[in-house]
Amino acid sequence: MADLRDGVATDCLPVRERLTELALSTLGSDERAFVERHLEWCAGCRKEAAELASAAALVGQSVPQEEPPGDLEDRIVGAVRSAAGIRAPRRGRMRVLAVAAAAAIMVGVMGVGWGVTQVQHANERLARAERQAVDFASKLHRLISSIVPKPDSRVGPQDRLKEAQLAPTGGRHGGGSAAVFISPVREDWALVVVGGLSTKGAPYHVSLRDQFGQFVYVGALAKLDSGGGGPIWKEFTHHLDGYTDVVVKDRTGRIVLAGTIAPSPVATATP
């Protein structure tokens, strides 16, 4: 039987102390995860958490009600149905110029920068990098053609493209590059191409990290191609503006590749 203090199991005490801030969304991510794990199995804490959450929702519901724009409902229907795998007409999904810029970055970085990230046998690795660049460029174009719906689309004047060059950490091998597309009116996306990784470390997990150490997951690379890598692309419904790094972790959670996201020298906007 669990120890009790003031009628509450001692296991629950650190959780109960945090339920108010959980309801008010002011817990840090680690504490939130700790509390949510406990709530999975503890009905008593779950009940109190639900009561506090319903009270917090009242605070939110008390604000003056404003009329959303008329087309927001249709956009939301489209977004949910798209997420559910049901094709729906969507506006501004992907832009050829932005993707072309991403391709230019990828090919450029892999052709020039890739070799810089390698640490041994420069000539041999450069030749390998060039082969990988050609291989990845081919994959990239296939990927682009599969995700671009309209060849006449354009990026908007506020759209931005950032890039990152991924270098190996801790004496490991491999490398890669990433493009991050950020738009105030369209879905943001991230495209990451990696290579030169060991099959022993698979699956590899790719994430973006912000300055506070919070991650957003881009995807996993379970099977590596002959170049020891492959491309990962993901579209996001929230802004990727605050993310500063791309990190690739191996199956044990160790970071094997990392790179800083910086504005791309390639212009992304057209008038």
Add this chain to the structure above:
Amino acid sequence: MLSNDGPLSAREEQTLVQQLLAGDEDAVRTIYGRFGRPVYSLGLRLLGSAEAAEELTQDVFVTAWRKAARFDATRGRLSTWLMAIAHNLAVDRLRRDNGVARPSLVFMSEVPERATESGTEPVLERDVARRAMQSLSDGERKLLVQAYFRGLTAREIAESDGLPLGTVKTRLRTALIKLRRANLGKEP
């Protein structure tokens, strides 16, 4: 399809969320019709621009779809669930933009009313919420506004107001419990 009038039962809310999970258009429109406006209004209040509020509202519905399998109507109402998702996403965004886009402190009683164009605003839930907020003291309301609308942690409030951390935590909890009690019996 459910109408937009009257409260939903727990069973109806569970069914609606199951339909949302399947991407059912009618379900999305029904949920939006009932909760789109409060979610959007919260986004506007927290994030300060119509563009950000629209983006937040869309994110809330996509996140709700993603988490739909975990929704349990016996544990809480759909409105609570959606508002919690909205608030979490907004606070996360505020933290990311820390120091850039934090909204200014606004007391509920000082928020000017704006007439809606349609004149058919579903005011029931908001009236209940406002009445519940009025049951709080000025001090309790201020604390909740600091935490809920500005995303300040209990520690940050304690430091800014010169209060012991334990006092702030206790007062925040007490305020939420008072709100909950004020609302008891008013839920369907």
